[in-house]
Each structure stands twice: as C-alpha cells, then as structure tokens.
Amino acid sequence: MMKMMNEVLPSNIELDPLFNPKRVAVLGASENTNKIGYLQLKALLDAGFEGEIYPIHPTSKEIGELPCYASVGDTPEQVDLAILCVGIHQVEKCLIDCGKSGVKAAIVFASGYSEIGEEGIVAQNRLKEIAEQYHMRLIGPNCVGLLNTTNGLMGTFSPGLTNVPLGRKREVGFVTQSGAFGVLTYIAAAQHGLTFNYFVSVGNEVDVSFSDVIEYMLHDSKTKVASGYLEGEKNAAKLRKLAKFALQINKPIVIMKSGRSSAGSRAAASHTGSLAGADKVYDGFFKQAGIVRADDYDDILSFSKLFLANKLPTGKNTVIVTSSGGRGINEADRCESYGLNIHALSDKVRKEIEKNIPDFASASNPVDLTAAASITNPELYLAPLKVLVNDPDTDIILFPEFPIHWDENTPLLQEFVEICKNSDKFVMISNFPLKGMSIPKGVQYLEDNGIPFILGDMNPIRSLAKLVDYAEAYRKAHKISDGPARTELDVSNIRHLLPANQTLSESQSSEILSAYGIRTAKRITAKTEDAAVQAANNMGYPVVMKIDSPDIPHKTEVNGIRLNVQNGQEVRQAFKEIYGSAKEHCPTADLHGISVQEMLPEGVEVIVGVTSDPTFGPVIMFGLGGVFVEVFKDVSFRVAPITRQDAIDKMESLKGYQILQGVRNKKPVDQEAIIDVLLKVSRLIEDYSDIIQEIDINPLIVYEDGIVAADALIITK
C-alpha cells in the first residue's frame, strides 16, 4: 500500500485516439436510413464533429455529401479512429484492414460474440489478437459506442443518444457495462441538465475495459467526476489503485454497481467464505477505496451536481430552512434516514434567528418561516442564513423550496449568493418537481456560484449524504499518515507448515497464527489419557479438550469438544468420550490426538476471517462472534492488504460496535489488540496468498487488555 501511495500513475495517452481523433473513418457508411452505417454518419455530421470524417464503402463515391473511399487505406490522410458499422461477418476483415493501414483505435458495434457462448468467445478472441497484433485500442464488441460531447465525436448509432440536446456543463464522464442502462442514464442526465463529457459503452471489453476508461477520465483535466455503471470488475487491483489516486486528486469515482442480491450464498468450508456474498465484499471495497457507491442512476446525476458546486461539506450537521412545517418534517426524516444529523440549534443561534423572523415562525431546526416567506416576505429566507453561516455547529444548510421567480437580477438572490460564497457552509436547494414547469430562472446563476439546485424527483438528500461520506474519506486520505501497511513482524518462513489443498487442524492453524505473533490458547495435543492428564495438570484446571484432526473442521458436530473439565478423572472420561465419538462419526479421519487447552476466561467473542474472492482476491472479514454473526450477519469486509485506518473503519462500521466500547456496566475491550490481529492477518495473507485459501479465527476472545484466538481454521489451495 505504501508503494501504491507514492506511485505516480502514468497518463494513458493510448486511449487518446478514441476520445480525440483528428480523422474518423465510418466503415459500412450507408445512405440507407435503416442501416446503422447511415445513423452513425448522420450522428457525426449533426453533432458537428470537429475533425475529418471519411465514409468507407466498397462502391459508393459519395455519401452524405462527403467523398467516400473504398477502403480505410484509401483515405487522403491517416485515420485515427475507425468506427465499424459492419455486420459480424465483415468485422475481422475490416479490422485487419484498419490495422494494416495504421489506424490507432476502433469501435466495434456488432454483437454475437462472448455474450452468445462458446462460438462467440472464439470469434472475440480473434478480434483481441488482431488488436494486439496492430497495437490498436478497441472498444466493444457488442456495445453502443463512445461519445465525446466536447468535440462532437458522436461515435454511436443509438437514437437514444443522438437525439438528446446537449447541456451547457460537460464535466462528468460516464462508462457503462450495460448499453441499455447506459443510454437510459445518459437521457436522464440530460433531462436534469447534466450532459456527460464522455460516454463509453465498453460492451464485451475485448480490449478497453471499464477501469481503463475510469483511468483515462482521472487523467483528463476536463473531467471532474468519473462515473460508471458496473456489473463486474475484472481488474479489481487496478480499480483500487485508481481509487487511491482519485482521492489524492479529489476527483470522485461514482459507480452504480448492480447485482446486490444475485450472489446468493456460496458453499464454503469456512464461516468467512459463506458470509462473503459478492455484494458485501464490493461494499467493503468501495468504502475502503473511497469510491462513491450510487444506489441508482439518479445518484450519479445528483451526486455529480453537488460535487460540481466545488465545496465539500465540513460535516453532517444539517439545518433545514423551509416555509412549510410539513415539508420541514419530511426533509428531516429523509436526512436522518440517510445518516445526516438534524442537530438542535444553540440558544444563541436560535435567539439571533428569532430577531428577524415573525413571532409565529419557528427558529428550531427545521426552521419554519411559514407561508409568510413563500407568499409575502421572501426576504425571510435570508434571515436564518445570515446567522447560520456563522454557526460553528452547522455544516449544511438546506432549502427544500425556494422562490422560483428569483433570477440573477433579483437583489435578494444576489445577496443570498454573496452570503453563501463567503461561507464554508454547504448550501443546497431542492425543489419539488412540477412537470411542464420550466426550470426556475435563478438556477443557472445559483449553480454558477456554487449553490446546487436539485429537482426533487431525484433523491438529492441521499446523494448529499454520500457527498458527506466522500468528504470524510477525502479528509482522511489527506490528513492521516496511514501507518505502516506491512506490520513490522520478524517472521521466519512458515511455508513448510502449509501443505497444499488441505484443511489444517486447529493445532496446525494455531501454530501458523502464533508464528505471526497472534496469541492463541495454550494447547498440547495428547495421544493418550495419561498424557492428557499430565498436560492438564501442568496447565492448571479447568481445561478445554477438543478432538485434533485435520479431517474434522467442525468439531461440535461430532461432539468433539468438552469445556470446563475440572480434574484428572474428568480428563480421562472426556478423552474416552471424545475419541469414541470421533471414531464413530468419522471412522476414516486422521486423529492426531486430543488437544488439551487452557480454559479462557469470558470476554467478548469476535471473528476474524479471510476468504479468496474471485474478483478481489483475499478479503478480510471482521465481526462480532456467536449469534451476532450467525443471526445478524454483522460483519464487514475489506480487501487485503489493509491499512491501520482500514482496520479501524472496519471495526467501527459494525452495527454492534457499541459492544466493543462496553455496554451494561462492562469496560471497553482492547480495540488496539483487535487492530493488531487484523493487521497481522493481513500480513499473513499478503505473504502467503498463493497457498492460503481461507482463514477463520472464531472465536477470537477480546479482553479489557489483550486478545486470544480460542479456535482457528486455515484451508490451503
């Protein structure tokens, strides 16, 4: 991680011919209005593309008043970008032509590739080979194309994209793994006054991937937000690196990730594995990386609008100023449901506000100016604002409605803007949508001055809460020295303790944890009753006895555990019973003996685990143990390796975190010890991710001072 932090990411200028080509060839250009070759050419012409356009057609001499060429090699000047509007059977030939003539990049719309199975995969691999052979960058296949709305590069045939009027501001980029969903998002964005500067449908990602486009947008100075719709990331390590860079340069990555529910529970030997539904891991990864997770397409739009105000909220304390009690209560409900805080105003602040509002108005939060503000005295809106901008307890000031007839020439609005501009408070206006109502006059003036105005048919409060989280992540990334990512551990090589493809016994697993400095319960494996009694005598009573066998990972199921064994006689009795029961349930198991262990005092049970995620590689889980993990699934995930801050966030994000802080007259537990174990486990999996598949430390018992692993399970690949 330290390495990543200091790494300067190279700009990926390789993608530049895709976004900023000087000369574009349209292969399959046509005058037949039903053909995509016609729609594509028309789109470029209508959009006034700034560069040269070469229609390519085997026989036509002219299409759309442009001279036409038989092949991409025949054009008067070297083509930068080729757009293939041809059917699947011509794609390969055309692509080779492009390669031969030095084309730098291409878009392939045709479908019928990996999405249809075996046969398609083979064809798609051939495209990949051609692209690699000629060093061409490729978008698609099976995509709706690429747009750069700042230079008229309308690289698409989709009427859903080409017929949308362009907005004034174009500073948000968007990349999508679903063409259909992407088009809908593009349209919705435009309807809310947001035009993406770049729109990229990556299709089957034969070459240019989702994260490649994110990377390009991060490096592009004209892009202020990099957003996308993601179904599954193929290169999570890259996305993680990009996210770190994005936080450094304060350019948010906003992703709508679908498939929250589809993962289901996977069959897994370890507890950790079975809890790691793909979405929980994505959620942990996004939080860890500071990526903003959009819940729906509208989150992308409203988050972007809020971010473009160029002011990050200083915290989550929010004051609502309204002219209707009902609206105020509703907005307060909404704010609190998304985690914003509607704080009580101090007496001082309340009294100051009261000086300038009518008696029947309320200066509590939500501030209710009554209909007096909306109908007769709009200057009332300024009264609380003037006080609140100086209130140190307030971070955000929210106006759920606002005089819609005010414009840039209205002195009151000018004053409003001046007050906001000279303050660090985040001021936002959200109006209820009235269809057919023209957008209020003052909107542009407000937005130009850093006051976002969001129509209420979006969910601006949800996005505002996300901006607050982003601001927090940004501050953390810039404030905190992240601490050593690699725990300073003097560990010797323990590879010999890790045989391949095995479920290790508790003793074997504990030995590995011990080697990494994690304290485990004292234990001796006894092969005979006498040895067990001897061990227990030495250890001191009471003791715990457990079957020790790599073939019995779930010891309770075979009745293979005795707690609170009090004396030698009970040790003998337990030895016999456990052995007998293990033999009966698992006649073929390799029994190493009976493990005699110290009986640990009561403490708070937690669980730490590692599982190998198909997307992210090793991920580390932390949660409260016992019924909390089984019934409430109160666990959180982070991708390995983790930093100290990751470990803290992970711990604090539990619903039951309060239990670690001490409840019901109990003292707080040793949270530093938990962080230490998490970092040591992170180091262990970093060192041996090639061989370790899963780890369960369950329960791990935390005390006021110290922590001990009471049981452990490691599974190797």
Next chain:
Amino acid sequence: MMKMMNEVLPSNIELDPLFNPKRVAVLGASENTNKIGYLQLKALLDAGFEGEIYPIHPTSKEIGELPCYASVGDTPEQVDLAILCVGIHQVEKCLIDCGKSGVKAAIVFASGYSEIGEEGIVAQNRLKEIAEQYHMRLIGPNCVGLLNTTNGLMGTFSPGLTNVPLGRKREVGFVTQSGAFGVLTYIAAAQHGLTFNYFVSVGNEVDVSFSDVIEYMLHDSKTKVASGYLEGEKNAAKLRKLAKFALQINKPIVIMKSGRSSAGSRAAASHTGSLAGADKVYDGFFKQAGIVRADDYDDILSFSKLFLANKLPTGKNTVIVTSSGGRGINEADRCESYGLNIHALSDKVRKEIEKNIPDFASASNPVDLTAAASITNPELYLAPLKVLVNDPDTDIILFPEFPIHWDENTPLLQEFVEICKNSDKFVMISNFPLKGMSIPKGVQYLEDNGIPFILGDMNPIRSLAKLVDYAEAYRKAHKISDGPARTELDVSNIRHLLPANQTLSESQSSEILSAYGIRTAKRITAKTEDAAVQAANNMGYPVVMKIDSPDIPHKTEVNGIRLNVQNGQEVRQAFKEIYGSAKEHCPTADLHGISVQEMLPEGVEVIVGVTSDPTFGPVIMFGLGGVFVEVFKDVSFRVAPITRQDAIDKMESLKGYQILQGVRNKKPVDQEAIIDVLLKVSRLIEDYSDIIQEIDINPLIVYEDGIVAADALIITK
C-alpha cells in the same frame, strides 16, 4: 377487539353537506383578483360546480355574473355549505350568521388560530363552540380547503389545486394535515395520471379530523382507496377501528406518516418507555392495523394505481421479463431490497420458455429476451408470459420495459391482455420515464384491463412490495379466526396492589404478574440475615439476592444484586454488602429487605414491556433481551389490546427471531409461552390502564418448555 369485529360502522352522512352540497355560499366573494374570495368563486365556476353558487357580499349586487346576497340568510334557498373567504376578524360573525340560517357545513381558510399559540387557541375554541351550538360541521381553520372532483366542488382558492387538469379515473381519496404538502401531492398525482376524487386539507381540525375524513371515504362507494398525509393522529382508537373495517371491505388505507426521526429519545423510567420512539409505535400500529405506510408521496400514487388493477398478488414470488440484462439485474436488486422474492424457475418452466425464445436469450429469472425483443421481435415478450401464467411458483410477472408503440389495436397487445386477464398472476409494467415523451399509447387499454403501467420516476417496486404486504394482511383478516382477544383468566381484583404514582418494587411488581398467571422467579423478602439464610436453605442453593425497595428501580446501579450465592456463609456476606451499599447510595430509600430468589437456569432472555403512548395509549413491546435490546434495539411494538395473531406477528417481526427458533445447536424455545405472556400482559394493561403507566419484564427467560419472569418493574400513574 371481538366487539369491534362485529360492530357495523354507521355511515357518517353528517359530512355529506361538505362533499355533496346542493347549494354553496361563498362568503367574502369579490371581484378583486387578488382576493381569495375572487379565486374561490372563479374556481367553482371554472370547475362547473353542479349545484347553486351564492356569492355573499355586504354591498355588491352581482359578482361574476351571479346575483350577490348581503348575508347567507338572504339566499333564495337554504345553503348547505358555506365557504368563508373572509379575514380572521370576520370569521366568528360570519359563522354565527351561517349557524342561524341553518347552514349545515362550513370551510374556514383563515389562519391565525392554534398554530400561533395561546391567543389563537382561545379564538379557535370559540369557533368550536359556534359549530357545536348550531350543529355545523367545520373544515379548518388554517386550511387550503376541500375538493370533490366528481361534482365540480372546488372548495379552494389555491392556484396549485385549481390549475391542475383532471384525469379520467377518480377513485382515490386524499386527506392531509399539511396544506402545502397536500397541494404538492395533488399536483404530482395528476402528473402521473391520477386525480383524487376527494382532496381535504383539514387544517387545525377544530371539528372534522383526519380520521373523520378517512371514515367518510371508507363509506363512500365511489372511493376505492383512502389515502392521507398524517403528522399526528388525535384519535388513534378511531383510526384503529376504521382500519379493521377497511380490511374487511378490502379498501386500503394508505398513509404517509411524517416525523420518523423527530421523536428522539424520551426520558422514561422504564426500558420500554425509552425505546418507544413515537415512530416505532406508529410503525407497529400500522402493521397491526393493516394500514399501508407510504414512505413518500409517490408511494400513495403508485400503490393506488397498483391496487386499482383489481387483483391482489397471491404471494411475493416475482419473475422479471426484460430485453436488457442490465435492466434485469437492476430490477432484481430493487425487488429483493424491498422484500420481493426473485425465485429460481423450475427446470420444467425454463425448458418451456426456452422453446420459444432464441438460443442467446436466457430463460432464467430475470428472463433476458435480449434486444431482439425490443428491436425486431416484440412477440418475444409473450413467450415467457404464456408459460409463467401457468407456473404455480410465480405470483408476479414484471416487465421493466415494454413496446411503447403498441396500442389497443395491436394484435400482440390484445393477446397479451387476454392472457393476463385469464390468469391470477399480478402483471405489471414499469417504464423508464422520458421527459417530454408522451404517455405510451397502450397505457389506458392496459390499465382498463387490470395491468398497471407505472412510470419509472416513481418507485413502483417499493409500492408493489407494499401491495404484497397488504394482500397478506387482507388474507389474514379474512382467513384467521383471530382467537380470543381477552385471555381467559380468572383474576381477582388486584387494584389494592396498585397504589397511585409509584415505582413498585420487584416483589410488588412480581405479585401483580403472578396474579395474572405469569410465572415469576420464586422469591422471599428477608429482613434479617437469619431470615435470608433460612429462605435460601428452603429454596436450595445457589440463590440470587437483590435489594428490595420501591425507591431503587435500577438495582445494578447501587450494586444491589448478587448472583450465584452458594451457601449460608455467602448469604450472610451478601446480605451485609447489599444492605450497606443500598444505605450508602440511597440513604433515604425505603428498604423492604433483601429478596432471596431462586437462581434460574440459563435460557434465552427476552423483554416484554408496556408504555403509555400519548397517541395510542398503552402499547406493548417485545424484544430479545440483554445486548440485543441495548445495542441493536431489536424490539417491536403493538397497540394494546393485542390479539393472538398480533402477538405472533410481533414475535416473528424481530430481526433476531431466528434465536427463538434455535441456533448453534440449541433447540427452539417455547414460543407459545411467549405468546401467552404477551396476551396476559395485554389483559393486565387492558384491565388497569387507568392506573398502570409502565411495565418492564426484563429479563423474561424462555426455555424449551416454559417461561419465567426473572425481574419486573411496574410504574403507576
């Protein structure tokens, strides 16, 4: 409750003059376009009100081409409804005039009453007296009025209401406690093709209340859904009775209740009291009563549209049929997040669907027909439908998009409709909203045939999930014999055990529970060490010892509890320590002695409590005990008295319900015993609600067989 069930609610024809007046007088009618008397008169004329309109003005002879009268007593025929467009200082005089001349109902717009405090309350009470004296029903004051859109009764001056075009269907009534929020909801409804038949802004509810209007709508045959916006119900008992009636006649009550977050934590002596945030109690009440809780205004609209399809979903198993993989995944995410089930289709069903769709399409759920359906072969939409209508596992079929150019003359749409009509499956279409796009042609045809079509800028899935819950509540109400509401208990009068305004000691509280047949831990209060030893010897060791004092409700805080006391010597020791500590911490407390109790074996700790809610009266809480209640606040509330089914629902609605069913190799606990305690507590509070303020039974320990109250606290009024 039994009494309620059989009660036939009388129709409240008293409100009829408000909704269906034959002759309406407009007091304060004016030709000055700035006056509300002008706006009101114009609204009635423009809407083509079906009855007579009499402008009333002291001097004018004619207004708006209508003859004008000096007083409401001068009109040629008896006025049914008077609309008072006069200022606050004329309201009383005008109202008395109305009363004297036999007017049956009136609307008062003027504000300046209870909403401004003391002085306003006095004035408002005078209006109440006048209304009562003359038997007039009154809407307002401080309201925006009343609309009946089926007869042109536009009883409002608000341009927000009068300028809205009316839709075709008018079968949903709406009553609001916030004028501003109500107007916005009315407009939004119209924008989505829904016109309320009745719109009532009840203002300060001096006479006609929120629930009065709900009652009227339930009795009105033209209303199919009774909806509203509620800030606080003043007559919860009435609303409960109405809700029961509504379920019987299958007319849903849909309420958006605001103030989810505003309650905060109230200071309360009992645990139950401090957990009963007003919203949790409302939530429990709505579930118990079968009232649909709208999360936002759009829920009212889309729920209503779904209900008007006249088909209740048979369950929550949902199949999504789409032409885009991305849309399908997203819709599945949304469905599952609201509790619908995207079930796996059986092999048989999948194979049947596969017969009629292309190879590259997917017959899994979500069914992905690919762009082939949306672009070239729309008949594909019918292929899965034909199979799914016969699938017993499927309840709901969802089309997130649909060919928008189909209309009633399209044979494919006709076939689609025929298939749906002959099936019990709930079929719904939800399209993404494209602003400026005209509403698809086939919508009306679909809706007329019971297939709702909801634009995607609402949240149709959330509302669909609520319809599924409503259908479940409806089925329960009609299927289940609700069992005796009054637990059959032979209880003697225990009023002498309930002194007023006291915190009872554990012993006193336990005695009351015992009288109601709830088993409590055996206990003897000892006044001396000797007596304590004697008691413990008789009871058998180990025992528990606790300070017994009505002045010390929180015994742990004064170190007043000893668990696991093993012998006589320890009893003496504990006696001294507890007494000493109590004396030290609470020198003035009335110490009854030390309670010696049986040490109960381990079981699952739960908590049962009662608190007196300002709105609902006694409400009963149930939750898991210990950290579950303290950290996770995993509790549910129901309004007393509760039925057996309420008790079951309450128990099953816990997040940690699984713990009662048995986890981690534990057997399930005695759920019947829990239900029994809940019903006995319900009976207790029903019998003594006049004197009992709060009850805490915490912990109540449940075993595989049986249940014991280990501690109890009762507080009287």
